[in-house]
Amino acid sequence: QSVLTQPPSVSGAPGQRVTISCTGSTSNIGADYDVHWYRQLPGTAPQLLIYGNNNRPSGVPDRFSASKSGSSASLAISGLQAEDEADYYCQSSDSSLGGNVVFGGGTKLTVL
Amino acid sequence: EVQLVESGGGLVRPGGSLRLSCAASDFALTTYHMNWVRQAPGKGPEWISYISSSGATIIYAESVKGRFTITRDSAKNSLYLQMNSLRVEDTAVYYCAREVGYDANANYHVYYDYWGRGTLVTVSS
Numbered sequence: 583q584s585v586l587t588q589p590p591s592v593s594g595a596p597g598q599r600v601t602i603s604c605t606g607s608t609s610n611i612g613a614d615y616d617v618h619w620y621r622q623l624p625g626t627a628p629q630l631l632i633y634g635n636n637n638r639p640s641g642v643p644d645r646f647s648a649s650k651s652g653s654s655a656s657l658a659i660s661g662l663q664a665e666d667e668a669d670y671y672c673q674s675s676d677s678s679l680g681g682n683v684v685f686g687g688g689t690k691l692t693v694l
Numbered sequence: 695e696v697q698l699v700e701s702g703g704g705l706v707r708p709g710g711s712l713r714l715s716c717a718a719s720d721f722a723l724t725t726y727h728m729n730w731v732r733q734a735p736g737k738g739p740e741w742i743s744y745i746s747s748s749g750a751t752i753i754y755a756e757s758v759k760g761r762f763t764i765t766r767d768s769a770k771n772s773l774y775l776q777m778n779s780l781r782v783e784d785t786a787v788y789y790c791a792r793e794v795g796y797d798a799n800a801n802y803h804v805y806y807d808y809w810g811r812g813t814l815v816t817v818s819s
Contacts (some may be wrong), residue, residue: 584738616798618805620739627789627809628739634796634803671738675804682755683729683741683804 585610585679586672586686593692599660602689604672605653610684612653615675619648619657622669622688631670632657659691667693696720696808698790703813710780710817716773716790716810723766723773724748727793729806730764730775732786732815740786743775744793758784780817787812 587605594600604617611617616635620628630639632648635655648657655674659666672686702714714730730743743764744753752764763776773790791806 613801614799615801616803616805620806627811628806629809630805630807633794633805633807634798639807673739673805675801680753681802682753683731685738685740687738 584687585676585684586674588670588672588686588689590687591690591692593694594659594662595694596662596664598662599658600662600691601659602657602670602672602691604655604657604686606655606674606684607653609678610653610674610676611650611655613677615677617648617650617655618673619646620671620673622671624668628671662693664693667691696792698792698808698810700788700790700810700813703788703815705816705818706780707819708780708782708817711776711778712780712815714775714777714788714813714815716775718771718773718790718792721792722768723771724768727795728766728773729791729793730762730773730788731791731806731809732784732788733812734783734786737786739789745773777815780815782817785815785817787814 619632621631622628635650645661669688676684697719699717733739742755761779765774789812790810792808
């Protein structure tokens, strides 16, 4: 059972906008720890997608955005493309675990 | 280009041992905090171990404390994970990951900017 909760799956048609939620608690996201997002293509390592709640590393298109509010965060992908089909994970830190890193269980995005 | 390449995974019996390696290129391990993160089949990633850039601070997740040991060789620019007393539940892909940390809002925040491709560890009888 992951510390951060994500929906197991979301889907959308090409060109549409989808959002993926990440629900934490008062010891992680709600304790003002930043949220970071990763994308994982099949058979590959997770790749940093968003850091510091809403910052994109160079090379990540502005179709990807994220936000945080209270004990939750969300990732939004607009203008869906077939290559966006992947697993997405949120990550934060948790004060009840000594500030150690915690991940969500992941969300499988299917592009219809 | 920054690269992390893991090796050393394989099939091992419960109670057995394995030593994983992570070779880093294009940056020095002594300049970044490094971590091991594992991902069991069909699950989200799980952080398991950390070593500071100076090597002075080492931290383990409770799930591996007392069984796993993280080390590094600065001359070889390589990170290691010695895994003893392996259990079936240790079956996972093991990644080394480079850490970026920063202070904000009275907290210390961490994310991983580079990951290796991973090495599969299977613990089964």
